[in-house]
Amino acid sequence: xxxxxxxxxxxxxxxxxxxxxxxxxxxxxxxxxxxxxxxxxxxxxxxxxxxxxxxxxxxxxxxxxxxxxxxxxxxxxx
Numbered sequence: 102x103x104x105x106x107x108x109x110x111x112x113x114x115x116x117x118x119x120x121x122x123x124x125x126x127x128x129x130x131x132x133x134x135x136x137x138x139x140x141x142x143x144x145x146x147x148x149x150x151x152x153x154x155x156x157x158x159x160x161x162x163x164x165x166x167x168x169x170x171x172x173x174x175x176x177x178x179x
Contacts, residue, residue, distance in 0.1 A: 105179055130156045138169045
């Protein structure tokens, strides 16, 4: 299984491509959420909505990329 904490660290450091590769390789709900967040960063909102749905998240209520990464990190710590 992919370490999503590392994927988030890659995103936060600006290595979006590596974060995206890692999110794509993780088929969990949290991996799908991260994948959606990365598509928000890319401006690909249709794809982001698809991944949010796979993650059982409400895309219409998403925050900024920074806010979403923070929420995801909080869930990873639980």
